[in-house]
Amino acid sequence: MDSTDTPGQWPLVARQWLQLGPPLRPGPMDTAIVRTLIERWCDVAEARYLILGVTPEYHAMAVAAGSVQAIDRTPEMIRYVWPGQPSQAETGDWRQMPWQTPAFDIALCDGGLQLVGYPDGLSAVARELHRVLLPDGLFIARLFTPPETAETPEDVLQDLLKANIPNLNVLKLRLGMAMQSDAESGTALRDVWSRLHDAAGSWPELAERLSWPLDHLLAIEAYRESPARMHYFTPDQAIAVFERSGFRHLDSASGDYMLGTQCPTLCFRRL
Ligand SMILES: C[S@@+](CC[C@H](N)C(=O)[O-])C[C@H]1O[C@@H](n2cnc3c(N)ncnc32)[C@H](O)[C@@H]1O
Structure with a gap:
């Protein structure tokens, strides 16, 4: 079992959720960016959303616009942080999702891709997303990326x-x-x-x-x-992995807040 196969800090984080805030959680500028990307790139009227994680801000956005399903491997996060019905949150791994056929128009992930290992874990998530998203579906993810000038x-x-x-x-x-x-x-x-x-x-x-x-x-x-x-890869490294896995990079945007340029949101089309 490698370090990306353990629940890590999340059972404890679930109990301290209120101490977590932007930039580790998405702020209003980040949710506005996601909405704009969806308006620009998705023309499905009642989209079926998949959330990788239990991000409450994404739940609110998805229920207002269509139907929602989450997947997270930490039962405590689902129990304490997920605001939706328990039946809308699957306990499972993003690198091996339970859906057998494409079922979603839009998948969202906030800061989660840093947790799966790079490059193998990231490729596994990209492959799984390609399998469960419908053709032309969107994957939108906020990343935590290293600064252009490294700090010690x-x-x-x-x-x-x-x-x-x-x-x-x-x-x-x-x-x-x-x-x-x-x-x-x-x-x-x-x-x-x-x-x-x-x-x-x-x-x-x-x-x-x-x-x-x-x-x-x-x-x-x-x-x-x-x-x-946590694996802090660059946007170009993420784009290379997703484009090798049957996605096309459409767009990127970042919010104007402290470390905003290091928390870009990337939007991909499933080909
Ligand atoms: C989405 S990420 C980052 C938190 C984020 N910034 C937020 O506010 O939503 C955190 C979640 O990822 C989940 N997680 C990490 N690796 C996972 C994996 N391989 N499969 C499923 N869930 C995973 C953890 O259980 C945790 O609930």
Whole structure:
């Protein structure tokens, strides 16, 4: 079993969901981008949506526009975070989906492709999406991509201690990306925890120094024992994998918010 085959931090994250926010969760600009891409590229009146994950913001969008089905492998995420009916959320792996024939017009994924391994896991998800999406269907995904100019972990930690990082959601992304040597290896979440813990002194001291609520900082504890890795590949790397798997890249857009350019939304057509 490799690190992408474990539930990782998600059972704990489900219990701390309210501490998670943009850019790790989609903000209003991201949902507006998804709506615009759908209006521009999909002409199905009552689309059948598939959500990879249980993203509540996507559930709201899909139920207003058609029918919705989610797939997520963590039962706690379905129980505590999914706002829809339990029957609309399948417990399963994106790399081996349960549908036997194409059944969806649009598939959405927010930040989940970083979790499946690169390039093999990403290719497996692309193959499965090609199988379950109808011809001409859309796949729209927000990615977490490395900055054009790489940072070192020391740069990020110095910025943190100067109180230049507004919250844990920004910190997790910047530090995780700065610690990665290449997309294939990714960054182990427990290494992010250790690096921050070594720099912090104690969590209450760090929270006070940063003027962050202690509960917010303590959400980092979900990373402490997590064997999961995040793989930060570039948009071009994602496009290459999807185009090899029977998709065409149609469009990309990013929101105007902190780290927005590193959280682009890509839209693909299933050929
Ligand atoms: C969608 S991602 C990122 C969170 C996201 N930014 C959000 O707000 O929705 C998180 C979810 O991915 C799920 N997950 C990770 N790898 C998976 C896989 N291979 N198959 C199914 N679910 C997976 C986890 O269980 C978790 O619920």
